[in-house]
Amino acid sequence: MQAGAIGQAGVIVVAAGRGTRMGTRESKQYLMLEEKPIIIHTLETFDRHPWIAEMVLVTGEQDVERCQSWVAEYGITKKIKVVPGGAERQQSVYHGLLHISTPWVLVHDGVRPFVTSSQITSCCEAAVHHGAAVLAVPVKDTVKKADEQGWVAGTLNRSELWAIQTPQAFRRDDLLSAHERAAQDGFIGTDDSMLIERLGIPVKLVEGGYNNIKITTPEDLDFAEWIRKKKHLLGEGL
Ligand SMILES: Nc1ccn([C@@H]2O[C@H](COP(=O)(O)OP(=O)(O)OP(=O)(O)O)[C@@H](O)[C@H]2O)c(=O)n1
Numbered sequence: 179m180q181a182g183a184i185g186q187a188g189v190i191v192v193a194a195g196r197g198t199r200m201g202t203r204e205s206k207q208y209l210m211l212e213e214k215p216i217i218i219h220t221l222e223t224f225d226r227h228p229w230i231a232e233m234v235l236v237t238g239e240q241d242v243e244r245c246q247s248w249v250a251e252y253g254i255t256k257k258i259k260v261v262p263g264g265a266e267r268q269q270s271v272y273h274g275l276l277h278i279s280t281p282w283v284l285v286h287d288g289v290r291p292f293v294t295s296s297q298i299t300s301c302c303e304a305a306v307h308h309g310a311a312v313l314a315v316p317v318k319d320t321v322k323k324a325d326e327q328g329w330v331a332g333t334l335n336r337s338e339l340w341a342i343q344t345p346q347a348f349r350r351d352d353l354l355s356a357h358e359r360a361a362q363d364g365f366i367g368t369d370d371s372m373l374i375e376r377l378g379i380p381v382k383l384v385e386g387g388y389n390n391i392k393i394t395t396p397e398d399l400d401f402a403e404w405i406r407k408k409k410h411l412l413g414e415g416l
């Protein structure tokens with residue numbers, strides 16, 4: 179394996195959520211953005227990346243078939259499996275992980291379609307160098323803690339705060355152990371790094387981008403349209 183490069187990695191793209199905060203009838207990962215479902219934009223970026231050897235798309239059980247059709251229709255070229263997920267994001271990642279055979283694995287939210295090829299590269303390089311890596315951006319707002327009555331309970335030191343994104347890259351065996359340990363302990367985390375951190379494995383932060391948004395609420399769709407238009411103006415693909 180070339181120094182600094184991850185060699186051949188697998189990616190788990192999780193897309194089995196219901197999108198309750200978006201509130202649309204169609205799950206947000208299947209909404210159209212520039213005439214393609216959001217999830218296809220996400221898959222295409224990983225499909226084009228030279229270090230990604232295999233992909234696992236985790237969807238709701240009821241969506242496996244239509245996603246398999248889309249993968250063919252939109253010409254995804256890499257080895258890809260579409261598998262059903264679980265009730266929590268964490269379970270969906272675990273279901274996907276059971277189908278990964280590469281020594282390194284990336285986990286990515288299906289609803290982050292603006293991840294770039296160079297962000298994937300940076301995340302992979304940092305993982306190989308440091309053992310585990312996550313994309314993140316410095317927090318721009320002042321962040322306060324609140325008490326239960328809605329009063330300010332303190333102000334956090336912003337210079338220490340990062341908003342965590344995906345992809346997140348780990349050794350496959352570490353991630354498997356981390357998920358098994360979390361399941362034994364009944365621990366549910368909001369990202370995979372939390373599970374890795376519980377094993378005492380250091381995780382390196384890699385600067386991501388403020389455009390690598392997770393499409394979560396309706397206003398994110400407007401922002402996604404704006405990012406798409408801006409990328410066109412700049413002559414960049416999605
Ligand atoms: N059981 C779940 C829950 C979430 N996800 C995926 O994890 C990513 C990040 O989750 P989030 O934005 O919270 O998506 P939803 O769970 O769909 O949204 P909500 O919490 O508003 O219902 C999404 O790509 C989502 O499809 C998943 O694969 N399986």
Ligand SMILES: C[C@](O)(CO)[C@H](O)COP(=O)(O)O
Pocket residue numbers: 267287341342343344368369370392
């Ligand atoms: C993994 C993640 O995208 C990091 O920001 C995020 O935590 C997952 O989203 P959720 O809304 O907490 O499920």
